[in-house]
Amino acid sequence: xxxxxxxxxxxxLLVAIGPGAAAQQPCGGLFPGEPFGSRHSIGAATLxxxxxxxxxxxxxxxxxxxxxxxxxxxxxxxxxxxICVFADELPLDAQALGWPEGQRLRAISFGPERVAAxxxxxxxxxxxxxxxxxxxxAQWAIGDxxxxxxxxxxxxxxxxxxxxxxxxRDHAAMRYANLVRGIPEDIPWTGGAIPERLxxxxxxxxxxxxxxxxxxxxxxxxxxxxxxxAARLREAQAAWxxxxxxxxxxxxxxxxxxxxxxxxxGVILAMAAALVATTYVQHRRQRRAKVRETVSVRE
Numbered sequence: 001x002x003x004x005x006x007x008x009x010x011x012x013l014l015v016a017i018g019p020g021a022a023a024q025q026p027c028g029g030l031f032p033g034e035p036f037g038s039r040h041s042i043g044a045a046t047l048x049x050x051x052x053x054x055x056x057x058x059x060x061x062x063x064x065x066x067x068x069x070x071x072x073x074x075x076x077x078x079x080x081x082x083i084c085v086f087a088d089e090l091p092l093d094a095q096a097l098g099w100p101e102g103q104r105l106r107a108i109s110f111g112p113e114r115v116a117a118x119x120x121x122x123x124x125x126x127x128x129x130x131x132x133x134x135x136x137x138a139q140w141a142i143g144d145x146x147x148x149x150x151x152x153x154x155x156x157x158x159x160x161x162x163x164x165x166x167x168x169r170d171h172a173a174m175r176y177a178n179l180v181r182g183i184p185e186d187i188p189w190t191g192g193a194i195p196e197r198l199x200x201x202x203x204x205x206x207x208x209x210x211x212x213x214x215x216x217x218x219x220x221x222x223x224x225x226x227x228x229x230a231a232r233l234r235e236a237q238a239a240w241x242x243x244x245x246x247x248x249x250x251x252x253x254x255x256x257x258x259x260x261x262x263x264x265x266g267v268i269l270a271m272a273a274a275l276v277a278t279t280y281v282q283h284r285r286q287r288r289a290k291v292r293e294t295v296s297v298r299e
Contacts, residue, residue, distance in 0.1 A: 026115035027084035031091055036084070043068030044078040045134065051087030052120060060085055060120065063127040064134070067163055071134050074222055077141030083130055084117045092117070099199050109133040109198040111140035122203060129202040131163055132156040136198045148190035148228050151213075155225050158210030158217075170208035177208075178244040185241070189233040215240040 027036055027048040038054060040047040040061035045068045049057040064083060072078045094105035107129040109116035116133035120126050135156035139147035161167050177183060216224045216236035224236060245251070 026080075026082040026113060027117075030110070030113065030115050030117070031084060034084075034086075034091060040065070042083070043072040045072075045081040045083060045137075047083050047085065049085045052085065056120065056123070057085075059123075060126050060130075063163075064130040067127065067131040067134050067159065070163065071131070071138050071159055075135075075138040075142055075226065077138035078134060079141075080114050081134070081137045082115050083133060084115065085120055085126065085130075086117065088119060088121050090117050090119055094199070097197060097199060104201070105199055106201045106203070107133060107199070109136040111136065111145065111194070111196045111198070114141075125202040127163060128160045128206060129200075131160040132200065132202070132205070133198075135159050136194060139194055140196075142226065143194070145193075145196070147194050149192045149194045150187070151189040151225070151228055151233065152194040153207075154189075154209045154213050156210075157207050158213035160206065161208070161210045162214075166208075167211070167214055170211040171214075173208040174211040175244045175248050178241055179248040183241060183244075185238070186234065187237060188230075189237070190228060190230045212237065212240050215243060 027034075031050075034050050036048045036050050037052070038047075038049045038057040038061075040057070042061060042065040045064075047057075047061050047064055049060065052060070068078055090105055090108065092105070092108070094103070094108075095101055097105075097108070099105045104119075106119040106121060106125075107117070109132075114137065116130075116137060118126060118129045118133065136152070139152045139155065157170075161170050174183070213225060216233070219239060220232065220236060224232060
């Protein structure tokens with residue numbers, strides 16, 4: 001039987017036997033036959049590893065333990081969660097689970113089954129992948145399977161950036177995006193719900209959108225993401241964009257002042273260029289006149 005068939009069967013069995021039994025051995029139930037070695041407590045969750053040397057497993061446990069402690073303290077919802085980390089490829093048929101053909105899947109989180117699987121193929125990205133998985137699991141639990149999205153994705157990115165000290169870069173990127181490209185004024189933060197199964201590759205899924213969550217929580221507290229409401233998130237986004245604009249232009253009134261200033265500078269530069277060109281042409285004419293005069297005298 002193929003590994004992909006085994007993992008699909010494992011998911012089916014976990015659903016069939018119910019949450020109580022599934023909570024006892026999520027990794028073993030989802031990946032039957034896989035040799036799981038070390039076991040670490042990471043906050044309220046558990047880490048299981050397969051094919052990893054003990055020092056590497058300890059390092060991952062430290063990184064994900066920090067993430068689990070933070071998310072567990074602020075959101076909760078991590079009781080009974082297991083994170084399964086494999087040395088290389090995930091032993092599952094990614095295409096059977098909806099992943100594009102020809103692409104390798106590096107991370108997946110199963111909400112109802114309370115389990116996530118990660119690849120340690122790029123060790124430096126395991127903390128990001130694990131943080132997104134833990135955030136997804138917490139949201140699934142506190143939202144009873146209906147936590148809103150795309151807010152859920154932004155919250156996960158916020159936690160990943162906090163743990164990797166990227167908030168400053170995120171803020172600079174969103175300030176630039178708001179000024180140059182413009183951020184949509186009414187993002188439907190509660191327009192959907194997080195998926196039951198979240199599949200992603202951490203090397204291509206990181207985003208600076210967590211800057212919005214950082215601003216919203218700083219202004220309104222953790223209840224903004226613990227008990228998300230559409231109206232409150234719209235207000236938070238408006239305040240966030242005004243703040244980004246004020247930092248970039250010195251004004252919250254919109255980009256008109258910035259545009260007028262840019263136009264004025266452009267006009268001044270154009271006038272200066274025209275003056276330089278005119279002066280240069282006049283200078284060339286004077287030089288040619290002198291040359292002709294010199295030639296005629298010599299003749």
